[in-house]
Amino acid sequence: MLPVRALPAVHSLRNLRARWVTSLLTTGGMALVVFVFAAIRMIGAGIEATLVATGEADNLFIISDGAETEVQSTLARDQASIILARPDVARDEAGRLLASRELVVLIALPQRDGARPANVTLRGMEAPGRTLRPRVRLLAGRWFNPGAAEVVTGRSIAARFDGAGLGESLRFAGREWRVTGVVDGGGTAFDSEVWGDLDAFMQAWRREAYSLTLMRLATSGAEASFRRALATDPRLRIDVQSEAEFYARQSRAVRLFFDVLGWVLSLVFSLAAIIGAMLTMYASVAARTAEVGTLRAIGFRRAAIFLSFLVESLVLGSIGGVVGVLAAALLGFVSVSTLNWQTFSEISFRLTLTPEIATSAILFALVMGLLGGALPALRAARLDILAALRAS
Amino acid sequence: MSGAAEPETPVLAVNAGKSAAPMVRLAAVSKSYWRGGEQLTVLNNLSLEVAAGDFIALMGPSGSGKSTLLNLVAGIDRADTGQVEVAGVDLATLDEGALADWRAANVGFIFQFYNLLPVLSALENVELPLLLTRLHADARRMRARQVLGLVGLADRLDHRPGELSGGQQQRVAIARAVVADPRLIVADEPTGDLDRAAGAEVLALLGRLNEGLGTTILMVTHDQHAARAARRVLTLDKGVLVDSAGG
Numbered sequence: 001m002l003p004v005r006a007l008p009a010v011h012s013l014r015n016l017r018a019r020w021v022t023s024l025l026t027t028g029g030m031a032l033v034v035f036v037f038a039a040i041r042m043i044g045a046g047i048e049a050t051l052v053a054t055g056e057a058d059n060l061f062i063i064s065d066g067a068e069t070e071v072q073s074t075l076a077r078d079q080a081s082i083i084l085a086r087p088d089v090a091r092d093e094a095g096r097l098l099a100s101r102e103l104v105v106l107i108a109l110p111q112r113d114g115a116r117p118a119n120v121t122l123r124g125m126e127a128p129g130r131t132l133r134p135r136v137r138l139l140a141g142r143w144f145n146p147g148a149a150e151v152v153t154g155r156s157i158a159a160r161f162d163g164a165g166l167g168e169s170l171r172f173a174g175r176e177w178r179v180t181g182v183v184d185g186g187g188t189a190f191d192s193e194v195w196g197d198l199d200a201f202m203q204a205w206r207r208e209a210y211s212l213t214l215m216r217l218a219t220s221g222a223e224a225s226f227r228r229a230l231a232t233d234p235r236l237r238i239d240v241q242s243e244a245e246f247y248a249r250q251s252r253a254v255r256l257f258f259d260v261l262g263w264v265l266s267l268v269f270s271l272a273a274i275i276g277a278m279l280t281m282y283a284s285v286a287a288r289t290a291e292v293g294t295l296r297a298i299g300f301r302r303a304a305i306f307l308s309f310l311v312e313s314l315v316l317g318s319i320g321g322v323v324g325v326l327a328a329a330l331l332g333f334v335s336v337s338t339l340n341w342q343t344f345s346e347i348s349f350r351l352t353l354t355p356e357i358a359t360s361a362i363l364f365a366l367v368m369g370l371l372g373g374a375l376p377a378l379r380a381a382r383l384d385i386l387a388a389l390r391a392s
Numbered sequence: 393m394s395g396a397a398e399p400e401t402p403v404l405a406v407n408a409g410k411s412a413a414p415m416v417r418l419a420a421v422s423k424s425y426w427r428g429g430e431q432l433t434v435l436n437n438l439s440l441e442v443a444a445g446d447f448i449a450l451m452g453p454s455g456s457g458k459s460t461l462l463n464l465v466a467g468i469d470r471a472d473t474g475q476v477e478v479a480g481v482d483l484a485t486l487d488e489g490a491l492a493d494w495r496a497a498n499v500g501f502i503f504q505f506y507n508l509l510p511v512l513s514a515l516e517n518v519e520l521p522l523l524l525t526r527l528h529a530d531a532r533r534m535r536a537r538q539v540l541g542l543v544g545l546a547d548r549l550d551h552r553p554g555e556l557s558g559g560q561q562q563r564v565a566i567a568r569a570v571v572a573d574p575r576l577i578v579a580d581e582p583t584g585d586l587d588r589a590a591g592a593e594v595l596a597l598l599g600r601l602n603e604g605l606g607t608t609i610l611m612v613t614h615d616q617h618a619a620r621a622a623r624r625v626l627t628l629d630k631g632v633l634v635d636s637a638g639g
Contacts, residue, residue, distance in 0.1 A: 389507070
C-alpha cells in the first residue's frame with residue numbers, strides 16, 4: 001500500500017492567489033491580532049529590558065529586610081556604617097570606598113504637555129554612585145556639587161517634565177533645585193530619574209536613614225561569603241542582592257501583567273480572526289467541491305484533501321503572523337513612558353521585540369490558521385466523491 | 393454482497409478476444425438510491441464481463457444506470473448487492489483507503505467537463521496522478537511531458553486550463569487519465585461538452601490509446617456517433633442490459 005501522498009504546496013498557494021481579495025482580508029485580520037499580541041507583550045519586555053539593563057551585575061544592592069522597592073527601604077545610618085566598615089568593600093584608586101549610600105524619594109512633578117503630574121524617582125547619592133553606574137554619562141552641563149541644591153536629570157525627565165531641562169529649576173522639598181546637567185542613562189531606568197547629592201537630599205527631607213547602600217566587593221566571587229557574614233550579624237536586618245537581580249525582580253510583575261494582558265486581549269480578538277479564516281476556507285471548499293471529487297476519484301485520500309486545505313489556512317496564518325510581527329517590530333523605534341506599578345514611578349522605555357515574542361506571535365497566528373482551517377478542511381475531506389463530482 | 397436467493401441471470405460477456413481473463417466482472421449487481429423517501433433501483437441484478445483491452449460504449453436513456461455502472465467499476469461507488477471485480481480484485485474487499493490506492497494504480501478518469509484543476513498548468517494537471525506513484529519529480533515531469541506530447545499538446549505544457557479550448561482541455565484530461573498507465577479508463581460523456589470536430593479528435597485519441605496501449609475503456613455516451621468509436625455498444629434500460637452490439 002502506498003503511503004498517503006499530499007498535494008503539491010504550489011496548489012494551495014495558487015488557490016490562495018486566485019482568491020486574493022479574501023486571502024488578503026483574512027491575512028489582514030490575523031496580522032492585526034498578531035500585532036496587538038506582540039505589541040502588548042513588547043511593552044512588558046521593554047520595561048523588563050530597561051530595568052534589567054539598569055542593574056550592574058558586579059554591584060551589590062543592600063536594602064532593609066522585607067522591602068520590595070528602594071522607596072520602601074529604610075537603612076539606618078549605623079547599619080550602613082557597619083556594612084561599609086568591612087574590609088572586603090572595594091576601594092577606588094584614590095583609596096575611597098567604592099560604595100554609595102543613597103536616598104530614594106518619589107515626588108510628583110508637573111509635565112510639560114499639561115498632563116497630570118506624574119511620579120518621578122529622585123536619587124540622592126554619594127560621588128562613587130556615579131562610578132558604580134558606568135553606563136550613565138553626562139549629555140550636557142555638569143554634575144551637581146556636593147551639598148548644593150543642584151540636580152541632574154535623566155534625558156527622558158528633561159524632555160517631559162516642566163523645569164527639568166538644563167538650566168531650569170525644579171521645586172521640591174520646599175526649595176528650588178537648579179538643573180546643572182542632563183544625563184543619558186543608556187536606555188536604563190536612570191533615564192527616568194533625577195539625581196542629586198545625598199547630604200543635600202537628606203537635609204532637605206530631614207531624613208535620618210538611607211534607602212539603600214550600593215557597593216562593590218574588592219574580590220569578585222566573594223559575594224556569597226559577604227552575604228553570609230552580613231546575614232549572621234545580629235545588628236543587621238538587611239537584604240543583600242546583586243543590583244541586576246534587584247532590577248530584574250522589579251520588572252517581573254510588570255512583565256507578567258503585560259504578558260497576561262497580551263494573551264487575554266489577543267485570545268478575544270483572535271476569535272474574530274479565526275471565524276474570518278473559517279468563512280474564507282468554507283467558501284474555498286464550496287467553490288472547489290468538484291475539484292475535491294476529482295482528486296478523490298484520481299486516488300488522493302481524504303487525508304491528502306484535509307492537508308491541502310489545512311496548508312492553505314496555515315499559509316494564511318503564517319503570512320498574517322509575519323506581517324503582524326513586522327508591523328510590531330516598527331514599534332521598537334518608539335520610546336514611551338508609563339507608570340511602573342512596582343515603584344509607582346514613571347519609567348521611559350522602548351518597546352522590545354524579543355525572539356520569544358516574535359516566535360510566540362507567529363505560533364499564535366499558526367494556531368489561528370489551524371483552528372480556522374481545521375473544520376473546513378474536515379468538511380472537504382469528508383465530501384462524498386459522487387456528490388462532489390456532481391458539483392461540476 | 394450477493395444474496396444466495398438472487399435469481400440467476402445470464403452473464404453478458406463482451407470479449408474482444410484479446411485476453412481470456414475478464415478485466416471487469418460484475419455478478420448480480422444491484423444498486424438503488426433513496427430519493428424523496430422512495431427507493432429508486434438504478435441497477436437491477438446486472439451481470440457483465442468485459443475483456444481486457446476492450447473499448448465499450450455504454451448507452452441508454454437518462455436514469456438507465458449507465459453512470460452508476462461506470463462509478464461502480466471505477467471504484468467510486470459501491471454496489472448494494474452482487475460482486476464487482478476489476479483486474480481480478482473484488483472491490484468490496486477493499487476499505488476506503490485501499491480503494492483510493494487501487495483507483496490510483498488502476499483507473500484513469502475522463503469527465504464530461506474535463507475537471508482539470510484551474511490553478512495548475514496542463515503539465516501539472518497531468519502530473520497529478522503520478523504524485524501517487526513512487527516516481528521521482530524528474531521522472532514525473534518527463535512522463536507528463538511525454539504523454540502531453542502524445543495527445544498533441546507539447547506546445548501547451550505551461551498553459552492553464554482557462555487558456556485552452558474545450559477540446560484541448562479534454563485532451564489534457566485524457567493525458568491525465570493515461571499518464572499513470574492504468575488498466576482501465578472510465579469516460580463519462582467525454583465528448584458531451586465538445587463540438588463535433590473536437591469530439592471526433594477526442595474519440596480518435598481514445599481509439600488510438602485502446603489500439604496502441606491495449607487500455608480497456610468504458611465510455612458512457614448519449615451520442616451514437618461517439619458510440620461508433622467503441623468496439624462494442626452496451627445498452628442499458630431501467631438498470632438492466634438490454635442490448636449488446638459491435639461498435
